[in-house]
Amino acid sequence: MAKKKKGKTDAPTFENRKARHEYFIEDTLEAGIVLQGSEVKAIRDGRCSIGEGYISVEEYPKPRLVMHQVDIGAYQPSGALNHRPKRDRVLLAHKREIEKLARQVEQKGVTLVPLKLYFNSDGRAKVLVGLARGKQSHDKRHAIAERQVQRDLQRAMSRKM
Known part of the structure; x- marks a missing residue:
């Protein structure tokens, strides 16, 4: 039997863009995820939402x-062997990494959010976990204003060339 080629997969990637808007992401960790067979196929089919996670x-x-x-x-x-859509799922990470995150989450205002769910080059489902600190509303407005300035600058540079 021929070996599978490692490389870019055509499986979809799911991003939590809302989390990047509502939180400052201080640290990230890539973790595996324990899934049932029907869940893996549903993710490959594009039926996933991590926005509320x-x-x-x-x-x-x-x-x-x-x-x-x-x-x-x-x-x-x-069919009947399907999974529950919103069940709790265990993530796979090293014990030291979990303990480090547990110490950081004990601080006030810090939480863990899924930033991205994707398949790596080996075909394994992975979750990018973000250590997040909540933004105030004025921080969100400031970030939006900064993005607008960057867009205007890019437009001006493209017109100049």
Whole structure:
């Protein structure tokens, strides 16, 4: 049997753009995700939404990351063997990384959010976890104004050339 070629996959990537608008992202971590077969096929089919998701650190029986409120839609051909769309999903990371995130999340105003869900070059589902601190409304307005200035600058530079 021939080996599969490693490289760019054609599977979709899901980004949480809302999180980048509402939070300052201080640190990121790539984690694996425990999925059922129908969930993997549904993600490859493009039936996923991570906009409402958040991640918590559970200490019992051992430290682990759990992703909540991520909606992976039903995969129609699986019929009765389908999964629940909004079930809690365990994330896979090293114990040291989980403990480090747990210490940082204990601070006030810090949370963990899924930033991106994608398949890596090996075909494994991964989640980019962001350590996030909430933005005030004036910070959001300032970020929007900065983006507008950058767009205007780019337009001016493109007209000049």
